[in-house]
Amino acid sequence: MSDTPYAGLGVRTPARPWRRWQMEAFDQPQHExxxxxxxxxxxxxxxxxxxxxxAACKAGYEEGKEIGRKEGHAEGLEAGRAEGQAAGQATGYEAGLxxxxxxxxxxxxxxxxxxxxxxxxLSRVEAEMGQALLTLALDIARQVVRTTLAEQPDTMLAAVREVLHADHGDAAPLRLWVHPADxxxxxxxxxxxxxxxxxxLWTDETLTPGGCRAETAYGTIDATLETRWRRVAASLGKSQEWSPEP
Incomplete structure (x- = not known):
């Protein structure tokens, strides 16, 4: 029997010499x-x-990034909401103020x-009332003068006496003009x-009873009733003429 098992079968055998196969022991050392x-x-x-x-680092980074983004977004929303509320309150307060x-x-x-x-x-009313009161007072005074002169003509004597005793000097002529009725x-x-x-003493029908006019070397003294009345009205801040009739 040949030591080559495939001899005569046309199979090319390896160059190394043939050796019977045997199961290796399990406790044999492995290949170093x-x-x-x-x-x-x-x-x-x-x-x-x-x-x-x-890969783990990248995954952890992405996970941390996502978590951070979400947390940051949430915190940003909360902070933005708080800031917006505060800003809105401040703006509203300032606007309201x-x-x-x-x-x-x-x-x-x-x-x-x-x-x-x-x-x-009030000033106008006071001024108007004041003027009205002055006018009323003058009207009353004028009526009193009329009545007095009509009932007591001798009341004019005081005014005439004042003219006669004024300082006229010694120069002549000295003439006193009165109404014929006086x-x-x-x-x-x-x-x-x-x-x-x-x-x-001279008479002048143009004079109003109760008044007189004196002529001296120094000039004319107007003591007519009209002139004396204008002076009284002017002292009260009024411009008012004498009216002989009511």
Whole structure:
């Protein structure tokens, strides 16, 4: 029997010599790696671990980024809401304060204008009342003078006597003009004073009874009722003419 089992079958046998197969023992040592193989295996392991580490880092980064984005978004929304609310409150407060101030200023101006208008109205009323009272007083006084002269003509003697005793010097002529209706009364009551003062008595129908006019070397003394009345009215701030009739 040949040691080559496939001889005669046309099968090419390996060059190494044939050896019967036997099951290897399980406790036989495994094949030891060469230094090159060990280095290559280590490099592969390191590369694998590095890749896993990088992948884990990337996954962790993305996860952390997403979490941070969500938390940041939520915090940003809350902060923005709080800031917006605070800003809105501040803006509303400022706007309300400004509106309140503007309204208060407008009301103050309106009240000031009202007070000023009231004061002006009161001043006008006081002035008008004052003028009206003065006019009334003059009207009453004029009526009293008329009545007095009509009922007591001798009341004019005081005015005539004042003219006669004024300082006229010694120069002549000295003439006293009166209304014809007053001539007899003056001669009766003032004849001595007329003679002492070298006065001559004359009549003038244009004069109003109760008044007189004196002519001296120094000029004319107007003691007519009209002139005396204008002086009284002027002293009260009024311009009013004498009216002989009511």
């Amino acid at each position: 790696l060469t230094p090159e193989e060990s280095a290559a295996a280590t490099a592969r392991r390191v590369a694998e671990l590095s890749a896993r580490h990088e 400004a509106d309140g101030r503007a309204a208060a200023q407008a009301e103050a101006q309106r009240l000031n204008a009202l007070v000023q208008a009231t004061a002006d109205s 001539q007899a009364m003056i001669r009766q009551h003032l004849s001595d004073e007329l003679a002492a003062g070298k006065w001559s």
